[in-house]
Structures are given as C-alpha cells and as structure tokens.
Amino acid sequence: MQSGETPVKVWDAPVRVFHWLLVLLFAFQIFSANVKGDWMVWHMRSGYAILALVLFRILWGFAGSSSARFAGFLAGPSASLGFVKKLLTRAPAPYPSHNPLGGWMVLALLLALLFQVGTGLFANDDILIEGPLFNLVSKATSDQLTSWHYWNVNLLLLLVAVHVIAVGYHAVVMKENLIGAMFTGVKHMPASAAGSMAARLASPWLALVLFAVAALAVFLVVKRIFI
C-alpha cells in the first residue's frame, strides 16, 4: 500500500468464494473433458455445480452487495470508452467494483459459461455419454448443441486468457493488486475517494439462500423433475 491509500472492502465473501470455486471447477472441466472415460461422470457433475454457481452469481448481480450488482459495474458505451482512453494514459483510478471493461468481461464470461453448461445438458458423445436433457431433443439437435459445446470452449479459453492478461496488466503496469483483492476482498483506494467507495455489503445469509435456490433449480433440471 502506498501512502495516501486506504483499504476499502469491495468484494463480499460470496463473490470471492464464487470466483475461486469457478476457477477450480473450470480447470477441472478442461482436464476431465480431455481425459474423458470415467472422468466424464465427474465432468457432468462439475458442470451442474458450475451452472448453480453461475445462476447464483446472476441472482447476486441483482440482489447482492453493491459491488456485485450488474447495475453498478456495467458501464454505458461512453463510460467504457472513457475508461479505455484513461487506460492508454496508464492512470485510471481504481474502481470499487469491476472497472468498465472488467464489468463487460464478467458479463461475457457468465454468458459464455451459461451457454457452455446449457449446451452440455443436451450433448452426446455418440458412444455412451449423454447429458441429462439429451432425451428432450432430437439426435440431430443434440449433435448441433454438442458441436457448439466443443467450439464454445475456445471462446471461453480466449475470454479467460484476456481476463488473466488484463489482471496481469493491472498488477505489473498499473501496480494494482487485483488478485490479492479477490482473496481478501480489500482494494487499496486513494484516501480522498475511499469514503464514498465502500461497497454496501449484502448479508451472506441472503447469498446462502440464493445459492440454495440456484442449486435446487439445477437439481430439478438435471433430474428432469417437471420437465
């Protein structure tokens, strides 16, 4: 921390737990999809967990802490463009949530993950493995969704790479430790601005309830209850 900076709590525990669980599960998905075989059972279970996490994060984006809300971090085109201009001068101020580009990346990642899990539910490998909703669609439709499931991995890996590179840029060029903040929840803000920047944190109990709702929804879908 440089002088004149003050620690501000920006990331609540649910966001941090969500983020790092997602990292672990995503890595496991890449691994299990490549070794296949008996690992595919766990690939599917891990996919359900990712779906529950993403659904939770979307709910949390509407009902969670101020720093977790989409309305707070999805900037309009002019604000996003303004951020890019400031970025080129290498002196944008730290944001109490995602910066404008980071915010759009969060949305892109969530949507790409939703697409990935959604297509996976209907996928088949033409041998023995079928997603839990395979029987709801024709084989041709399942094959199409399976193709998209394969190709969307490339988009996800690209988004993850850009995300990691951007965080690295923040660390190396802008001397802003975003990775540490995602562990501790604390960002170091200029003292002048810090007071107005503290996130209004929502109750972790609300997060637990919302996660339970998301997990129940996934359970009902996977077990094909009501569908």
Add this chain to the structure above:
Amino acid sequence: MRIKLLTAALAVAALGGASLEALAQAKPDVLVKQRQAAMTLQGKYLGPIGAMMKGAAPYNADIVARNATFLENLSRMPWDGFDPSTQGEKSKARADIYKEPAKFKAAYELLEAETAKLGAAARAMNEAGVRASFGGVAKACGSCHDAFREK
C-alpha cells in the same frame, strides 16, 4: 464430322472405363451412407450394454450376448467405406484418415480386438469378463473419434 466421330469415340471409351470402375466400387455417397449405417448400428447395440454397465438397466446376459456379437461383426464393417473417393462427401470424417492410414488402421483394429474380447465373454455368459472388457470397447470408440472425427 471427323471431330464429332472422334468425340463420340472418346466418350464411349470414357464411359466404358467409368462403368468398369462403377462395377468395382460403390459411389462415394453410397459408401458414406453405408459406413455411417454400420456406425449407427454399433451405437444401437452398444447403448443397452452401456446402460447395464452403469446400473441404469438390469444385467441381461442374453441381450448382452446378442448385442456383443452384433457389435463384433459391425465393428468390422465401416472401414472399407473410408475410401479416398469419399473425401469430397459431407461427413465428419477427418482428412487425417487418408493422411495417416496406418494410424487409422491401428485405431479400428483396436476396436475389432476389443469387441472380439467382449463378444467372447458375452457368449460365454461371463458377466465379470463383460464388465472387464466393456471399458476397452468404449475407449477404442472414443480414441478413434478423437483422432479422426470432426467435433
């Protein structure tokens, strides 16, 4: 006139040659259809055994014996359909099949060997043997798809 005659003569010669070819070999689109049919039927007879292996269906030794025998035969059928003449046809077959024929042959011979093991165990009503050899069949399918089939 002379040119017309010459053209006709050439055409007859070409047709003669072509018809000999046609007798020797099915049309590329037919070959693709046939090999896909053999693949589809492998799926048909593998699926029920797979369900039994996962515990999703009760083990039925008679069905396993019948299906495994069908599989053993079907696993020998698709490969001569992967003729270079079919490369222009729409299918999920990758060009690597024709670039690395030895590797392709090794991949399908592995499946043939694994389905033979499965078939022998199934006809002997040897459930433990079926369970032991089933994974090898599924793996042989998957590794060949990974290497030679478009996603």
